[in-house]
Amino acid sequence: xxxxxxxxxxxxxxxxxxxxxxxxxxxxxxxxxxxxxxxxxxxxxxxxxxxxxxxxxxxxxxxxxxxxxxxxxxxxxxxxxxxxxxxxxxxxxxxxxxxxxxxxxxxxxxxxxxx
Amino acid sequence: xxxxxxxxxxxxxxxxxxxxxxxxxxxxxxxxxxxxxxxxxxxxxxxxxxxxxxxxxxxxxxxxxxxxxxxxxxxxxxxxxxxxxxxxxxxxxxxxxxxxxxxxxxxxxxxxxxx
DNA sequence: TTGCTATTTGGTAGTATAGCCAAATAGGCA
DNA sequence: TGCCTATTTGGCTATACTACCAAATAGCAA
Numbered sequence: 001x002x003x004x005x006x007x008x009x010x011x012x013x014x015x016x017x018x019x020x021x022x023x024x025x026x027x028x029x030x031x032x033x034x035x036x037x038x039x040x041x042x043x044x045x046x047x048x049x050x051x052x053x054x055x056x057x058x059x060x061x062x063x064x065x066x067x068x069x070x071x072x073x074x075x076x077x078x079x080x081x082x083x084x085x086x087x088x089x090x091x092x093x094x095x096x097x098x099x100x101x102x103x104x105x106x107x108x109x110x111x112x113x114x115x
Numbered sequence: 116x117x118x119x120x121x122x123x124x125x126x127x128x129x130x131x132x133x134x135x136x137x138x139x140x141x142x143x144x145x146x147x148x149x150x151x152x153x154x155x156x157x158x159x160x161x162x163x164x165x166x167x168x169x170x171x172x173x174x175x176x177x178x179x180x181x182x183x184x185x186x187x188x189x190x191x192x193x194x195x196x197x198x199x200x201x202x203x204x205x206x207x208x209x210x211x212x213x214x215x216x217x218x219x220x221x222x223x224x225x226x227x228x229x230x
Numbered sequence: 231t232t233g234c235t236a237t238t239t240g241g242t243a244g245t246a247t248a249g250c251c252a253a254a255t256a257g258g259c260a
Numbered sequence: 261t262g263c264c265t266a267t268t269t270g271g272c273t274a275t276a277c278t279a280c281c282a283a284a285t286a287g288c289a290a
Contacts, residue, residue, distance in 0.1 A: 011168075018146040018153070024214045025149075029140035030278090031133040038133070047237060053126075060279055062238055072221030081236045081287055089220050091213035098206040099136045105204050106187030145248085162267060175249055177268055196257055196266045232290085239284070247276070254269070260262085 027071035028092060032056070033064050036085070040074065041093050046082040142186035143207060147171070148179050151200070155189065156208050161197040 028034065032054060039045055039053065051061045065085055068074045075088045087093075142148065147169060154160055154168065166176045180200055183189045190203045202208075 015146055015150065018149040020218060021211065021214045022144050022146045022149055024217050025140060025144035025210070029137050029144045031130055031137045032278095034133045034137055034140075035130065048235090057280060058237070059239080059281080062236095063278080066238080072217050072224075078287090081234095083237065089213070089217045091216055094213055095140070095210060096136065098204070098209055099139045101206055102139050102187050102204045103135060109187075147248090163265090171248095172250055173267070174251080174269080177266095178248080181268080193257090196264095198267065234289085235287090237284105237286080239282105241282085242280090244279090245277080247274100249274085250272085252269105252271085254267105256267080257265090259264085 024071050024073070027067050027073060028095065030064070032061075033068055036061075036064060036068065037073065037087065037092060038096075040085060040087045041090065044077070044084045044086045046084045048082065050085075139186050139188070142182050142188060143210065145179070147176075148183055151176075151179060151183065152188065152202065152207060153211075155200060155202045156205065159192070159199040159201045161199050163197065165200075 028037065035054060036045075036050055039050065047058065047061055047065065050065075051058045054061060065074065065076070069076060069085075072088055073092055074085045077084045077086065143152065150169060151160075151165055154165065162173065162177055162180065165180075166173045169176060180189065180191070184191060184200075187203055188207060189200045192199045192201065
C-alpha cells in the first residue's frame with residue numbers, strides 16, 4: 001500500500017491502524033470462511049468435518065483455516081490425528097447483523113427506484 | 116466460486132447468502148475504504164476532500180467510493196460540481212470495536228507465548 | 231518398521247484487485 | 261460558444277487470491 005509521500009505522522013499512524021483492521025476484515029470476507037465462522041458458532045469442528053460440509057479440497061479448507069487463525073479469528077486444538085477449530089472472539093458473529101441490514105436497506109432502496 | 120457439485124438445496128442457499136455477505140465485507144476490507152468510512156462517520160465529504168486527505172489519485176478514490184456505493188455502504192448526493200458521500204448504514208462503524216478486540220486478544224496471546 | 235488417516239505445505243494456473251495515467255463526462259460561468 | 265473544475269470511466273501493469281493436485285508432515289496402530 002502506498003499513500004501520498006508527504007503524509008504527516010498522525011495520518012501515517014491512522015493508516016497503519018486501518019491496515020491492520022483491514023487485514024482482519026479481509027480474512028473474514030470470503031464465503032467459505034464465513035461458512036466456517038457460522039459453523040463454529042455452533043461449537044468446535046475438525047478440518048475433516050468442515051471439508052465434508054463445504055465440499056472442496058481439504059487443502060483449500062486448511063488454507064482458509066490458516067488464514068482465519070493468522071488473523072486471530074479462530075484457535076485450534078489438536079486431538080490425536082484431528083485438529084479442532086474454535087472461534088477465538090465470538091463477537092465476529094455480530095457482523096452478520098449489520099451486513100444483513102446493509103443488504104436489506106439496499107434492496108429496499110432499489111425496490112423503491114423501480115416502483 | 117465453486118463448491119462441491121453434489122450440494123443439497125439448503126446448503127446452496129446458505130452459500131448464496133454467504134456470498135452476498137462476503138461481497139459487502141470485501142467492500143469494507145481495504146485500508147483506504149476504511150479511512151473513508153471512518154471519515155464519513157464525522158459527516159459527509161466530497162470526493163475532492165477525501166482525495167486531498169488520502170493523497171492518492173482522484174480516480175482511485177472515485178473507484179473506492181464506487182465500490183462502497185455498489186455495496187450499499189455509502190450514498191451520494193450531487194451539489195453543483197461536487198459529489199458528497201455519506202454513510203448509508205452507520206452500523207458498519209460497530210465493526211471497528213470487534214476488530215480491535217480481535218487484534219487486542221491476538222496481541223495478548225502472542226505476548227503470553229514469549230514471556 | 232510399515233501402513234493408514236488427518237492435516238499442512240509447495241507449486242501452478244486462472245481470476246480479481248488496486249494503482250496510475252489519459253480520456254470522457256458533467257456542471258458552472260464568462 | 262469556450263473554459264475551468266470535479267468526477268467518472270477505460271486501459272494498463274503489477275500484485276494478491278483461490279482452487280486444484282501432489283508431496284510432505286504428524287499421529288496412531290499393527
